[in-house]
Amino acid sequence: MSKSLQAIRGMNDILPEQTPLWRYFESKVSRLLDNYGYKQIRMPIVEFTELFKRSIGEVTDIVEKEMYTFEDRNGDSLTLRPEGTAACVRAVLEHGITGGGQVQKLWYIGPMFRHERPQKGRYRQFNQIGVEVFNLDGPDIDAELIVLTWRLWGELGIRDAVKLELNSLGTSEARARYRAALVEYLSSRLSELDEDSQRRLKSNPLRVLDTKNADTQAVLVDAPKLVDYLDEESRVHFEGLKARLDAAGIPYTINPKLVRGLDYYSKTVFEWVTDKLGSQGTVCAGGRYDGLVEQMGGKPTSGVGFAMGIERLILMLETLEQIPEEIARQVDVYLCAFGEAAELAALALSERVRDQLPNLRLQINAGAGSFKSQFKKADKSGALYALILGEDELAQQVVGVKPLRGQGEQQTIAWDALAEHLATCVVQG
Numbered sequence: 520m521s522k523s524l525q526a527i528r529g530m531n532d533i534l535p536e537q538t539p540l541w542r543y544f545e546s547k548v549s550r551l552l553d554n555y556g557y558k559q560i561r562m563p564i565v566e567f568t569e570l571f572k573r574s575i576g577e578v579t580d581i582v583e584k585e586m587y588t589f590e591d592r593n594g595d596s597l598t599l600r601p602e603g604t605a606a607c608v609r610a611v612l613e614h615g616i617t618g619g620g621q622v623q624k625l626w627y628i629g630p631m632f633r634h635e636r637p638q639k640g641r642y643r644q645f646n647q648i649g650v651e652v653f654n655l656d657g658p659d660i661d662a663e664l665i666v667l668t669w670r671l672w673g674e675l676g677i678r679d680a681v682k683l684e685l686n687s688l689g690t691s692e693a694r695a696r697y698r699a700a701l702v703e704y705l706s707s708r709l710s711e712l713d714e715d716s717q718r719r720l721k722s723n724p725l726r727v728l729d730t731k732n733a734d735t736q737a738v739l740v741d742a743p744k745l746v747d748y749l750d751e752e753s754r755v756h757f758e759g760l761k762a763r764l765d766a767a768g769i770p771y772t773i774n775p776k777l778v779r780g781l782d783y784y785s786k787t788v789f790e791w792v793t794d795k796l797g798s799q800g801t802v803c804a805g806g807r808y809d810g811l812v813e814q815m816g817g818k819p820t821s822g823v824g825f826a827m828g829i830e831r832l833i834l835m836l837e838t839l840e841q842i843p844e845e846i847a848r849q850v851d852v853y854l855c856a857f858g859e860a861a862e863l864a865a866l867a868l869s870e871r872v873r874d875q876l877p878n879l880r881l882q883i884n885a886g887a888g889s890f891k892s893q894f895k896k897a898d899k900s901g902a903l904y905a906l907i908l909g910e911d912e913l914a915q916q917v918v919g920v921k922p923l924r925g926q927g928e929q930q931t932i933a934w935d936a937l938a939e940h941l942a943t944c945v946v947q948g
């Protein structure tokens with residue numbers, strides 16, 4: 520196929536055989552968020568470039584080298600969103616729904632775009648579910664965000680494969696003091712740092728902490744520690760969070776090098792990581808961003824949130840074989856009809872059955888075909904039962920109910936009794 524007719528590298532189709540698992544995952548998360556009292560918000564996929572520069576930070580990886588930015592026909596610079604927080608903050612400000620201290624507990628789902636090197640678990644268009652909470656500044660809500668993701672991992676059967684890492688970045692003042700100390704220390708050993716870290720020392724020194732370079736890591740061993748610079752307020756907040764996680768029985772490790780890629784975090788930051796996906800091991804990440812709303816022109820408004828990468832979580836479900844049986848089967852019954860008159864009766868009958876059993880997954884044969892070919896399709900559909908409507912059944916106003924998965928003998932059921940019969944023998948999803 521010519522290149523122009525292929526999908527863009529790093530942007531994937533999700534094929535029909537994969538969508539049941541996606542929908543299972545999405546419905547689990549959306550129901551859980553409903554149950555904890557979070558409301559969905561939907562933002563546009565494209566925003567003014569300026570929004571991301573202002574919120575994410577000019578010297579972050581995302582803004583420096585990962586954004587899909589273009590000029591539209593008006594000459595405006597627009598960007599495909601690389602993450603959701605910026606647009607969510609923009610939306611709550613624009614509509615005034617966090618004004619006067621109004622609490623908002625919000626979530627969103629959808630595609631994000633970053634021009635990164637595509638590999639397993641890292642794509643150029645990928646999907647996130649994000650949660651953002653505004654106007655709650657205590658550690659109780661930080662804990663709730665972690666508790667609800669912990670519950671999700673439990674429901675998905677992947678709890679044993681993920682670990683929680685926590686850190687506190689302190690207030691922006693505390694971080695500024697720490698940054699100065701770190702820069703002083705690293706500058707004194709500048710020649711021992713890798714090139715990337717030397718550059719970051721000027722632009723975004725905290726990012727040096729999560730370098731993958733072994734020489735730089737060795738230099739970092741004796742570097743000043745962020746926790747020694749934490750202000751009292753952040754320390755109390757962090758202790759409050761840890762106490763709540765202990766009370767909820769959620770294990771965690773403190774990772775002093777966890778600084779997160781975006782500029783806007785303060786106090787709590789956390790990541791859920793796994794060793795099941797190779798180097799793309801972070802499945803969910805977030806933190807507190809109390810200064811962001813003000814930085815974007817709003818009144819001081821605390822914020823905290825996280826985003827999870829759906830592709831990575833789907834990969835985990837597949838890797839750990841946590842694919843529930845209920846999604847393996849997409850069809851309950853497959854209705855075969857033979858001859859024009861039987862087809863007409865089958866259509867009317869199937870609509871009556873659907874009226875009575877709205878959750879029944881009933882597939883009606885299309886394209887006619889011989890007994891043999893229709894049975895083959897019924898079997899391939901994965902249905903539990905084939906319903907058979909031929910000339911004889913038509914004359915007697917009955918259908919044959921043929922078990923396809925070894926559940927006993929074929930039965931003959933009157934049209935009027937069909938829905939009731941199916942209700943007893945098909946477990947409805």
Ligand code: ATP
Nearest residue numbers: 635640641642645780801802803804826827828831
């Ligand atoms: P990473 O360190 O893996 O690049 P990040 O810190 O850039 O992640 P965030 O911006 O915090 O990621 O996004 C939250 C989550 O979205 C990540 O933890 C990950 O699960 C997912 N994610 C981020 N970038 C990608 C990508 N390019 N492809 C697939 N999933 C991604």
Ligand code: MG
Nearest residue numbers: 580633635780
């Ligand atoms: Mg990244």
